[in-house]
Amino acid sequence: MQFSSTETYVASPDLALAVNAAVTLERPLLVKGEPGTGKTELARQVAASLGLPIIEWNVKSTTRAQQGLYEYDAVSRLRDSQLGEARVHDIANYIRKGKLWQAFEADGKVVLLIDEIDKADIEFPNDLLQELDRMEFHVYETGETIMARHRPVVIITSNNEKELPDAFLRRCFFHYIRFPDAETLKRIVAVHHPGLKPRLLDEALTQFLELREAPGLKKKPSTSEFLDWLKLILAEDLSPEDLKRPAGEMLPRLHGALLKNEQDVALFERLAFMARRQR
Template identity: 70%
Template sequence: MSFEGTARYVATPELRLAVDAAIALQRPLLIKGEPGTGKTLLAEEVAAALDAPLITWHVKSTTRAQQGLYEYDAVSRLRDSQLGDPRVQDVANYIRPGKLWEAFVSERRAVLLIDEIDKADLEFPNDLLHELDRMAFDVYETGQTVRAAQRPIILITSNNEKELPDAFLRRCFFHYIAFPDADTLKAIVDVHFPDIDQALVRRALEAFFELREVPGLKKKPSTSELIDWLRLLMADRLSAEALADKDPARALPPLAGALIKNEQDQHLLERLAFLHRGKR
């Protein structure tokens, strides 16, 4: 089983090797990288390439590890008992399977995405260690044990908002998706826009990388934002010549709202342009 990327996802050799290694070792693949570098999309493409079902667990700040296993709906059972519902005799009627349960019992080997694990509290990764090691967990209310019929391929994404525990990291194969170089980024653009004007691409990439190199930016524009920007440039039928003006006195490129996402960075670029005009 080997991941080669897909028609709509450009995977570097290092990333392909990381996916294959995690599958061979039967370890979760922990993916880090700047927001917008395709971490979440990777799971979708791995599932598509391997013809496997994709099960996605989006982690929030309030998410608990137990929710990935199952939840016992005691409130509904109490309400039904007050109404005389006969279902209350079987506690299994009030067990709600979580995403790990769903992946464990999948008829086909599934790809399980645990997305943005660093959003949860610090104990969340540790609370999953036993289940990820055993590929099984107990449902205490019913006395059953849920075991993985076949070990799912697990991808875990993190935006580095919190440090993950060492015990958790030891159980993962790690890969950092570095920001693409110009050639890789052009290949990504060509996948999304096969008929795009190449002169526009060249000018757009020049402007994009120049913007990323501005010192002091709070949020550098990402790959996904470049794709959005190019889509807007094409929709507005802006030509390469419209981007050719490299006058530093211009604060922002056309339709910069697709690239600049906070007022601090916008004000920074406007100040730099003002200072340049003052020197002329």
């Protein structure tokens, strides 16, 4: 089972190597990087490339590790007992299977995505250590032990919003998705916007990279935002000349697709003002 770039996803050689190493070692792959660099999409493309189904667990700030295993619905059981329902005698009727349980009991190998693990409480990763390591867990209400029929390919993403515990990191194969260079960006654009005229791409790419390199930027625009910007440029049928900024202007056309907060917009407005004063 070897992963490489697909028709819709450009994977750098070191990223493909990391995925294949994690699969070989049977370790979870922990992927970090800026938001919008394709971490979540990576898991989907790995599943497509390897011909495996994918199970996605999207973590939120309120998510608990136990929810990934199972949840016992005691309230429903109490209600059914009051109504005299026959199903109340089998506690298994009130066990809701989580994403890990679904991955463990799958008939074949699957890709399990644990998306944005750093959103949850700091104890969340530690609470999954044993289950991800041993590939089994115990259901206390029924007394059964759920063991993985086939060890899933586990891909865990993080936006680096908080540090993850050392004990958790030791059990993972780690890869940081660096922001792509200009040539890789062109390959990515070719996948999403084939046939884009080279002059238009060169002008857009130059302005985009200049924008990212501006000092003091609170949120640098990501790859996905660059693709959205290009989509707008194509929809407006803009030419390379249309994209060129008038003298003294710093903000690119349709900059709302790239700059997502007022501080960054104000920063470029100040830079433009200072440039005009120096002329």
